[in-house]
Each structure stands twice: as structure tokens, then as C-alpha cells.
Amino acid sequence: MLKGVGLYKVFESGFFSKHRIVAVDGVDIEINRGEVLALVGESGSGKSTLGRMLLMLVRPTRGEIYFDGLDLVRMKAGDLRRVRRRMQLIPQHPEDALDPRWRIYDSIAEPLRIHGLDCSRDIIHNLIEMVGLREEHLYRYPHELSGGELQRVVIARAIAVEPEFIVCDEPTSMLDMSVQASIVNLLVSLHKKLGMAYLFITHDLELARIVADRVAVMFAGQIVEEGVDVLDRPLHPYTEMLVRSVEESFELTQRSERSGCKFYSLCPKRMEICSDHPEMVRLGDRKVRCHLFD
């Protein structure tokens, strides 16, 4: 359903674009209809940039994105606006998605109005119930809701337009432990009921295990491994290290501009050949970018 091919994103800043950050470095990614793909990796590995690129909220420096065969990168702005209804974002900070001056009712109705869909009272009331809130919440302002309630509102707003694909970008990481589980349960139950596909971005490996059909592991802007039981049977040395030391923070040189494998300097299994760039290798239902499997 959604496919990214050879995606790169370079951020440039400073005078004469002196500073270059390669946030996404040659990613191929595919998400099937109704599937949950978890995207895991440490902070700064490029997960959010990749997620936002797939929604065309960030324009790729290079590469292609296809949604149901439609070429999003070359699409005209008006057509892209129409396709956007079918793809939504649930961001890490729910307050970013809501106008503080608007009542919750208007925030949920807004995407329906924009896309010329039915935004009658019954529809809005049904949406607020679907996310486990009550009618009274509709008439409050964002600052009158808790973090968990705000995230439920953002979810209601995202599902209002009946999307086929949602990027959930660390949707629970800013919430108290006590409400995290209830938001995950809500997202899982909505997925079962409505059947949309999720790209579920998280650095919480346990959460990825619970929600995902498939997991992709990102390191330094690249997907280094992808498949069904990646976290239980890791092949790439980086995934092994990530699984083993979930609680530790590695000293990573993530933005290293060296050629060859990005994980070279940290890899306990590096070989001479690893100074050459490794291609993604397919092993049954698994893909891994490592010379150990050439």
C-alpha cells in the first residue's frame, strides 16, 4: 500500500549550508494494507524524519514515495491534499496537533470540514466515545485536559477522516506510565476495528513486540534489519546490542560520514570487508544490512 524507495533526507543549516545532517540515508520501506510495522532505534536515528517523509510532511531530498501506486513526490499540491486524508499522524506531543484557542469539538471537526466530509454533531459525539472520552470533553479547551485525554483527542481527530495509514510517532512516550498502557490498548483496539495500517515509531522494544506484525530497526539513518521476529532472533550486530542493552545508552557516532558500514566503529563482529558499504540482503522473510550475511 505504501512504499518508499531510496529515501534520503539531508538537513542543511548555517551560512552557505555548511552543516549537513543526513537524517535518512537510503531507505527502502514498504507497509502493507492493515499491517503494523514498528520502527525502532535510538534517539536521532532518523525515525521521525522517515515517518514524516512517508506522509510528505517532510519533503525527501531524494527518493520516491508511492501510496496505492500514486507517486506522492511528483504529485500536484491539490492532489496531495486529497491523498493526505488517507494518511494521518499521531505525534509525540498531542498539544502540537491542537489549537489551544479552540474547543475540542472544533479540533475534531476541523479535518472533516477541510475534506468536505460530514461533521454533524452525531459524528463528533461518536468519535469522542470511540476514544473513551465523554461528551463533556468536547466543550473544553486543550489546557483543561490531561496528557492522556489530549492524546485520545488527537487519536479521534486522526481517525475522523477514516485514514488507511497512520504514523504513530512515539504516541505514549510523553505520558505517565499509568496511562501509557491505556493509550496503546486504544490504538490496538482501533486497529482491530478499523483495519488501518500503522507505522509505529518507538524506542520501546517491548511495546514494538506487543503491537507489531513486523519490526524495522534503524541506525544512523539506515534500516539495518527488518522482519517478523527481529527482536527475538536478531541477526544484525546492532540489533543484538540494542536488544541486550535496552537500558544502557551507547556512545554512538550516529552521524558519522565514513563510508562503509555505519555501525563499523561499534561492531564487535567487524571484519575487513565492513569498510565497504553493505547492501540489504534478503534471507527468507528477513532483510539485513550486514556483510556477515552476504
Ligand SMILES: Nc1ncnc2c1ncn2[C@@H]1O[C@H](COP(=O)(O)OP(=O)(O)OP(=O)(O)O)[C@@H](O)[C@H]1O
Ligand atoms: N528540521 C530539522 N533540521 C535539522 N536537523 C534535523 C531536523 N529534524 C531532524 N533533524 C536531525 O535529523 C536527525 C534525525 O532526527 P529524527 O528526529 O528523525 O530522529 P529520531 O530517531 O526520530 O529521534 P527521537 O527518537 O529523539 O525523536 C537528528 O540528528 C536531528 O537532529
